[in-house]
Amino acid sequence: MGRVAIVTGGTRGIGAAVSKALSEAGYEVAACYAGNEEKAKAFTAETGIPAYKWDVCDFAACEEGVRRVEADLGPVEILVNNAGITRDAMFHKMTAEQWNAVITTNLSGLFNMTRPVWDGMRERGFGRVVNISSINGQKGQMGQANYSAAKAGDIGFTKALAQEGAKKGITVNAICPGYINTDMMATIPEEVMQKQIVAHIPVGRLGEAYEVARCVLFLVSDESAFITGATLTANGGQYLA
Numbered sequence: 001m002g003r004v005a006i007v008t009g010g011t012r013g014i015g016a017a018v019s020k021a022l023s024e025a026g027y028e029v030a031a032c033y034a035g036n037e038e039k040a041k042a043f044t045a046e047t048g049i050p051a052y053k054w055d056v057c058d059f060a061a062c063e064e065g066v067r068r069v070e071a072d073l074g075p076v077e078i079l080v081n082n083a084g085i086t087r088d089a090m091f092h093k094m095t096a097e098q099w100n101a102v103i104t105t106n107l108s109g110l111f112n113m114t115r116p117v118w119d120g121m122r123e124r125g126f127g128r129v130v131n132i133s134s135i136n137g138q139k140g141q142m143g144q145a146n147y148s149a150a151k152a153g154d155i156g157f158t159k160a161l162a163q164e165g166a167k168k169g170i171t172v173n174a175i176c177p178g179y180i181n182t183d184m185m186a187t188i189p190e191e192v193m194q195k196q197i198v199a200h201i202p203v204g205r206l207g208e209a210y211e212v213a214r215c216v217l218f219l220v221s222d223e224s225a226f227i228t229g230a231t232l233t234a235n236g237g238q239y240l241a
């Protein structure tokens with residue numbers, strides 16, 4: 001049996017690609033999702049990967065969800081904090097709801113999910129935590145004060161926790177994808193997408209979800225033990241951090 005991995009937001013978009021890549025590489029994967037039951041069922045039917053429903057915004061639900069996965073599959077040794085949302089708006093139009101929803105999901109979600117697996121990783125002397133941040137946490141993005149703040153916070157969280165985990169065999173790393181071809185792109189106006197985004201990606205296209213999944217595979221492997229606190233960018237050259 002391979003190591004047990006939880007992937008949040010693991011049934012759609014980048015998360016689905018990560019879940020599949022880990023499963024194909026021999027890991028025991030639990031894909032966590034919050035809302036889209038239909039997509040989650042289709043995902044499990046297609047891949048055989050079990051999907052578990054809980055909301056990363058809810059600490060008690062995360063604790064309970066982790067316990068359920070551990071009862072079914074065994075101790076969680078790998079956590080991929082991928083679940084994320086956008087509520088884009090220029091700041092002069094942004095509501096408190098849009099701010100809070102993004103901060104709670106994209107930043108507090110990392111605390112809510114990592115805290116329940118952390119003690120076990122420390123006790124067993126092994127762990128891999130990968131946080132999916134974003135190019136927009138590195139460079140900032142107009143229309144995304146909420147998202148950029150949360151994703152920059154994810155990088156700070158990664159660097160702090162990496163220092164705590166190092167002596168216990170736990171690595172904590174961040175991946176900063178650029179613009180990846182997923183449902184999340186659907187809210188971007190077409191003109192903005194072509195003129196402001198694709199035009200500024202040197203490789204001339206959006207990334208694909210599997211290209212981010214490859215980064216995760218690299219970071220979670222046993223052989224990546226010396227890489228911790230790092231930020232791996234996968235953005236087609238759009239921003240050179």
Ligand code: CAA
Nearest residue numbers: 086088089090134135142143178179184187188189192196
């Ligand atoms: N880059 C550069 N300029 C941008 C931009 C972007 N990503 N998004 C908007 N703009 C510009 C527009 O071109 C426009 O410029 P002009 O006034 O010169 O025409 C100006 O900002 C205002 O834009 P809108 O007219 O669209 O204003 P709006 O109030 O109707 O909508 C918005 C604002 C909601 C921010 C909308 O433009 C939008 O959704 N933009 C995309 C923002 C974005 O990049 N989001 C990333 C989503 S994907 C993601 O987050 C995943 C990840 O990790 C990368």
